[in-house]
Amino acid sequence: MTEAPPSPTARQPVPNVRVRARNSRHVLDSAREFVARHGVEELSMRRLADEAEVSVRTLYNLFGDKQGLIAALVQESFDAMDAAAEAVEATDPTDPIERIWEAVAVSVAATTRHVPKAVVAAIVADPGLYRRLSRGWHGRQTVAESIEAATRSGALRADLAPDLLVQHAGTVFLHLLGRWAAGEIDERVLRAGVLHAFDVCLLAIARPHVRARLAEHAAGLEAHRTRLLELDAEGR
Known part of the structure; x- marks a missing residue:
C-alpha cells in the first residue's frame, strides 16, 4: 500500500541549500543501511524516519515519496559509478574493440561495487525505473560512445545505432543483475555474461576482419558461464 504524505497543516520553512544537502546525505546514508539490512520491501517513510531520527514530513519534503527516495538512492549509486568510470577513462585502450x-567491464564492476543488492533487486523489479534512470547513466553513454568510436575506425558497420545495441545487450545485463542480486551468480559470471551479450550484438555489425576476434572472445567466455548454464538446466 502506498503511503500518503502527511496532510500539510502548516508549511515548514524550506531549509537553505546547505542544510537540505546535509539532511539528504544523512537520510540517504540511513536508507542505504536500512535497505542493506532489511531490503527495499521493508522500507517505508515512517520506518526510515525512525531510523534516521527525522520527521516523516522532512522525508517527504526532501524526496516526495518512497519512489523518489529509491530513485535518489539509485542516482547516488550511478554518480559513484560514473566517478569510477571516469577514473579509468584516461587509460582507455586505443584499440576500438578493447575499448x-x-x-x-568497468560498468559491471562499478555496479557491483556501488549499488547495494537490495537496490538492484528493486530496479530489476521495476523496468520503468531502470529505463528512466539509465538514460542519464554515464556508463551507458560511455559504452555507446565506444561503439561509435569502433564504427568510425572501420571495425564495425553503421547498420545499427549504438544505443540500440546497448539496449539489446542491456536487457541481458538487467536479467543477470537480478540473478546476481539474488545470490545465484557472482561478479565473474555476471561480467562474462554481459560481455558475451555485447559480443553477440556486435557480431551483427562487425566487419569481416573483426568477426573472428569477437567470436573467439565470446567462446572464451563460455568457460566462465558454466554456472549460468547449470542454473538454466536446473530451471532456476
Whole structure:
C-alpha cells in the first residue's frame, strides 16, 4: 500500500541549500543501511524516519515519496559509478574493440561495487525505473560512445545505432543483475555474461576482419558461464 504524505497543516520553512544537502546525505546514508539490512520491501517513510531520527514530513519534503527516495538512492549509486568510470577513462585502450570490452567491464564492476543488492533487486523489479534512470547513466553513454568510436575506425558497420545495441545487450545485463542480486551468480559470471551479450550484438555489425576476434572472445567466455548454464538446466 502506498503511503500518503502527511496532510500539510502548516508549511515548514524550506531549509537553505546547505542544510537540505546535509539532511539528504544523512537520510540517504540511513536508507542505504536500512535497505542493506532489511531490503527495499521493508522500507517505508515512517520506518526510515525512525531510523534516521527525522520527521516523516522532512522525508517527504526532501524526496516526495518512497519512489523518489529509491530513485535518489539509485542516482547516488550511478554518480559513484560514473566517478569510477571516469577514473579509468584516461587509460582507455586505443584499440576500438578493447575499448568496448573495457567500458562494459568497468560498468559491471562499478555496479557491483556501488549499488547495494537490495537496490538492484528493486530496479530489476521495476523496468520503468531502470529505463528512466539509465538514460542519464554515464556508463551507458560511455559504452555507446565506444561503439561509435569502433564504427568510425572501420571495425564495425553503421547498420545499427549504438544505443540500440546497448539496449539489446542491456536487457541481458538487467536479467543477470537480478540473478546476481539474488545470490545465484557472482561478479565473474555476471561480467562474462554481459560481455558475451555485447559480443553477440556486435557480431551483427562487425566487419569481416573483426568477426573472428569477437567470436573467439565470446567462446572464451563460455568457460566462465558454466554456472549460468547449470542454473538454466536446473530451471532456476
